[in-house]
Amino acid sequence: MSTAPADRDNLADLVEKAKAGDLGAFEQLVAHYQDRVYNYVLRMVHDPVEAQDVAQETFLRAYQGLPRFRGAASFQTWLYRIASNLAIDAARSRKRRGLGLVSIDEPLEGQDEEEMGRDLADESGHGPLDEAMRQELQREVWRAVGELSDRLRPVVVLSDLQGLSYQEVADILGCPVGTVKSRLFNARNQLREKLRDRLATEPMVVGGTESS
């Protein structure tokens, strides 16, 4: 998720233009950050439909708050901060309404499971059976992450799933780096407890290859 220096300059230029009211520049920023923001929100709220709404709201709030953005933090950090607050609120609202987790591996509208399985198998270069096992394992990981508390889930999603550094995670969540490390330890430990049976009995399928 790191950005090359030339890209950073280009993004900084886009941010300045967007602050000046250039909608085209803001649209480019949306296109650049949409994957990160959507995936982060999706991991937090566990519902593709709600994640789409929250992610769109994130960019809308970012646009409305642009005049107040002074550049003390990076635009990405600021965007994640907005997304984090909205996603946590949405996740809490879902819990209050008694809504469960929705698997992100379920077929999208208009696509059946068989077609999706074929697509994924072709993409990974492995047979459908290995791919099915990998998907099942990922679903379990997905469920376990969803069961983490609102305090721990953002840390593991931002650090391990989004690939941000400890400092970036600390800036986004507004806490010290030491707190990030501590929460990450607790989060991974809880995941280890939840997934212990799978870790013991199933070979790890990592990137399509088995690890010892």
Place this chain on the structure above:
Amino acid sequence: MRCSKFRRLVVLAEETEIRLRWEIALREHGEECPDCRQFAEEMEAVRRLLVVQRPAAVPAGFTREVMARVRESRRRSARPRMSRYLRRPARRGALAYGLATAALVVVLVGATLLLRGGSFGELLGTAGPGAAVVAHSLPSGGEAVPELLQQLALAHREHAADHCFTHCCVPPCACAKVGVGGLCVHG
């Protein structure tokens, strides 16, 4: 090294600056403690499971929908403030209610004065302790103050003495109930 310290180091394993320290600790303590070695392997397995989670595809048309919401937001904020304020039916209703109430109070007070044929001071005198009318601060020059204002000042002092000295002794009155002619009404 104690097991608790060793396990805490597990989360720092990927930091390059302590990589060497971690490798030494793993080797030494891991050889001594099978439980910690298994703990470290499981934590590393969890981390690998997380980092290989495939990102989901952004729904088609996402950017287009975001920009549509942004443009709509700009259109709404560009409308005149007053009309935007009054656009909500609830606010229009509240404003109409307030104006109607104020008009009714003026009519009632005027009608009372006409019917009773007395002065405003007499009206003050008929008000019981539950509905005393008190005046805001008054000028100190007595001769230049009309008789009505003198009566109001007297009523104010009497009221303040036995009812509401906290609010009324220090003009302007701190209460928020403003009635006719800028006089506050303590109920």
